[in-house]
Amino acid sequence: MTTVDRPTPPVRTHKAERTWVGKSIRRVEDPRFLRGRGGYIADLVLPGMLHAAVLRSPHPHARIVSIDTSRAEAAPGVHAVVTGAQAAELTDPLPDFGPNPAAHTWRCLAVDKVRYVGEGVAVVVADDRYLAEDALELIDVEYEPLPPVVDPLAALADDAPLVHEPLGSNCAYDRTFEFGDVAGDFERADVVVTDQLRWHRSGGQPLETVGAVAEHDPATGGFRVHTNSLSFTSYLFMVATALKIPANRLDIVPMPAGGSFGSKLFVTKPLVIAAMCARLTGRPVRYLEDRVDNMANCDHHGSDRHYDVRMALTRDGKITAIDIDTVDDYGAYIQFGVGHHGNALAQVVGPYTIGSVRYRVRAVLTNKNQQGAYRGFGSEVNNWMLEQMVDKAARELGMDPVEIRRRNFIRSFPHFIPTGNVYDSGDYDAVLDKTLELGRYEHWREVQEQARAEGRYIGIGLITAQERSVFSATEFWFWFDEPGAPVTSMPESVTLKVDATGAITATLYSCAFWGNSPETMVAQLVAEEFDCDPHDVSVVYQSSKNGLPATGPGGSRTTVMLAGAVEGASAKIKEKARRAAAHLLEADPDDLEWRDGGFEVRGVPEKRKTLSEIAIMLHLFKHSFDEDVESGLEESKVFDHPYTTMPSADRKDLGVFYPFMGHACHLPVVEVDVETGVVTFLDYAAVHDCGTLVNPRSLAGHIQGGTAQGIGTALYEEFVYGPDGQLQTTSYLDYPIPTSLEVPELKIGHVETPSPWTPHGIKGGGEGGRMMAPAAINAAVNDALAPLGVRITELPLTPDRIRAALRAAGHGS
Amino acid sequence: MKPAAFDYAAPTRLADAIDLLVAHADAEPRVLAGGQSLVPLMNFRLAQPGFLVDLQHVDGLSDIRLTDDELVIGAMVRQSTAEESADAAAGAPLLVEALGHVAHPPIRNSGTIGGSIAHADPSAELPAVALALDATMTAAGPGGERRIPAAEFFRGPFETALGPDEILTEVRLPRRPGGHAFVEHARTHGGFAVVAVAVDLAVDDAGTVTRAAIALSGVGPTPIRATATEQALVGTVPDAESIRSAVAATVAVLSPAGDVHGSSETKVDMARSYLRRGIELALDRAASRR
């Protein structure tokens, strides 16, 4: 490990007595959404609005020889038909953070060549979506099919067909990182455990798919676009570039996401298609993906990895090193580069004191829809891989899964892991203890033993894993020797306005309701500052045009970043209010203290001014104050990432990029029906620690929902591409997602180890459940099948895979 | 996912419905029942009928009648209505048990008994029930009415003995006292069966099987009868070993097609397991009802 200067931020002291932060108040978003008043893209109807539908490639890989749109153009109600070639003149490529965007150019519609089943080839704009789809059937496309690239390992062969010819290879990225003395640690190891693992692709399934309604203003050449992705406040220029307009001509209005789970992060394609069509037709245009569009073409399929892993241990179970070689099938494009592996590297050693790490990542391009973001962003895959390895090591060493984990826990903080990232705080023993108790570990071990005697296969999964939060964008560029960028700030902003009656409005930037609870978080944080009822705080969202710097939800950052912004804006408001109160009370500002919703002279409770008394004076009677006081009581805070540092030049230390480290322990108990391969849950306990809780119940909702998705990943969900490159799972008939009947009610526990570096000690927790559940369920199934000599290292664990493994081990029926 | 254009009529008399099918024969008409299979197919444009005859308001298709020897269910009886019907529970408990596996309650509120059987999805539950119970389907067409036994009704995936201008009006299920069981594997609750087993049998006081009817869904182009297993069971007092070999007789000849939900081998494994479980459950129930 190279030595780098490791400055840490000043340690904060957190308020001991909190009124609202930590309370399970009713979510302020609920009345709107539970009454069907969310206001989604499908609800937005503008006068004269037209509808777009996209023609999708039936081929995984083919040259577009010709497109004839004349019959479609003549069809009833059709206003425009745009081919990929025409779109390439009307728009520029989409924003792409991949390794070499010029060599794997990504556009809103395919030009010359289609690269996966479902890639858009042309778009029809018509009076309604029915007519648009009628016209799609009249577009004549002549394709020259090319051999598809489906298997990522085969794609690496020298003679494999190329997904992108200019790249000269299907390997978009290949690099090996070494952190610490890996070779030495393996040489000194008593035991080396090796394995191969396989994680198949799945993806977030939002209730409303991605969409946009665009209006073009011919007078200014500008656009107003409503979309359920981000408002792109800080990244507006990238979207504007794709539309070939100056950024100050674009206004993006955020709409509730209707579920994202990552899958709506930075989605520009529907927005660009709708805007392009609006400019062309002179009418507002809605483009809203339907379910088939979304499943085949959302650009947000999840990780799809092959792993070859070696783990070095001492005989008494101490893990000293890990050597990871992963091939990740990115699909036809690579919009976020290998950021998913940055996520893995943020917590690559899990909660363990592993001293050295080798990490090789190869990003392979194939004829599939590309990867995007899915709750965990690749770190959940690393958690699963690591926990599988720890369990395998425990088996080989004859240790209990609890014991091996305790042997390796990190116990002093802050702790810098070999990659350079820091774990701010934690108490892994406390989380484990609580889980064992809540999940009745000993009890289930007894039940398991009895069941085995009766020929039943019960398994107990126990995993302990990390839940990184608040990402810094260095993880998108520390991959290269020449990053060309200094450390990034990833800001998030809040404006607080106290009106003349003392009522508070908080304005948020970057996105609308995202499925998390930003409004509830902000309402509680504001209430904590001003001693008001959180349900009286009004929370609104601003479009990008008048937006302040903001990055948007991702990497479990929203609550921490909003807390910082609320704290900062509140401090400014209180400062102005203090001066005003001092003036009104004819007291020295330094003699005033904030108490119970107002300022009072310390020790003289009857000499006080409430916030509303101060506010009305500041709004309407400014001349009562000094010359330099302005009317009104409104302040903003742009809160920058509180702790991120540069990587070292040799990339042997990646710096701090995900510093607020949550932790969790999951303990599912399953029964495997060995005749049919069906897995059912008998119990499930989950204890999370993501620092100080703002709202325990809403966090529990995240854990429950994230675990439900993790159950999907572990047991049900997989985007299956056949050897011919056809997507075989294009609807929920073939892509089963767990329902409330498949998901057990969790026993949820919380441990609160505050972060020393964030407001109130909060850490992010939005991705938690899905970061743990796949690992935990895989462990449980393997524990159940252990007496049969079967261990499965491939997700999802469908009945088919379980039966196949049992048959291979000689358990025919 | 929007359907192609179509014309639509909602007659109130069966004869008018048939006339409409005949009159619009060129438009490849379809009858619309609960729409829970047909409408998705139209949205995917896998079906593009030019004319829909909605049966919703047609008189006389929504009755449930229980007589001493049969249960007669109108084609337009909603699946949830049948599920909650005391007559259906008394006349064909196997049907009611199977309905609990058909989709989810909101879909069963629209979906009909006749629609499910006429649709003949090879993974559907009700066709297996009809086959196991030796149901008779009543079809009405321009030439009048005819009755089609279940064994002749299911011809292939989504293919039945109904002519293009015929309407299924009712399903007649003979009452057969004994024990029943409906067991299946679906990937998630409410999903189509990967493999389903319907069992209907009777035992005498000595425990000897006097009658056995067993059908499977999901393992072939149509539901199939497990004839070899039925024959092996009848006349015996089954025990674990004889059930296993009776099941093996059917399983040996199965060769279901693999798909994303399971390979052929796994489906055979499931058929083996669910056949055994279904038979055991039905035997238990038959014994306890004596």
Ligand SMILES: Cc1cc2nc3c(=O)[nH]c(=O)nc-3n(C[C@H](O)[C@H](O)[C@H](O)COP(=O)(O)OP(=O)(O)OC[C@H]3O[C@@H](n4cnc5c(N)ncnc54)[C@H](O)[C@@H]3O)c2cc1C
């Ligand atoms: C999410 C979902 C899950 C489902 N899960 C299951 C499941 O697990 N198991 C299962 O079996 N089904 C399932 N279904 C299908 C459901 O049971 C349908 O209701 C049923 O298959 C068709 O019945 P219907 O009344 O809706 O018919 P429709 O959809 O209206 O019609 C289906 C077909 O039958 C024809 N038809 C209908 N009635 C008649 C008639 N009287 N005479 C002649 N032809 C007729 C129609 O022309 C059409 O071709 C599911 C459906 C959905 C949407």
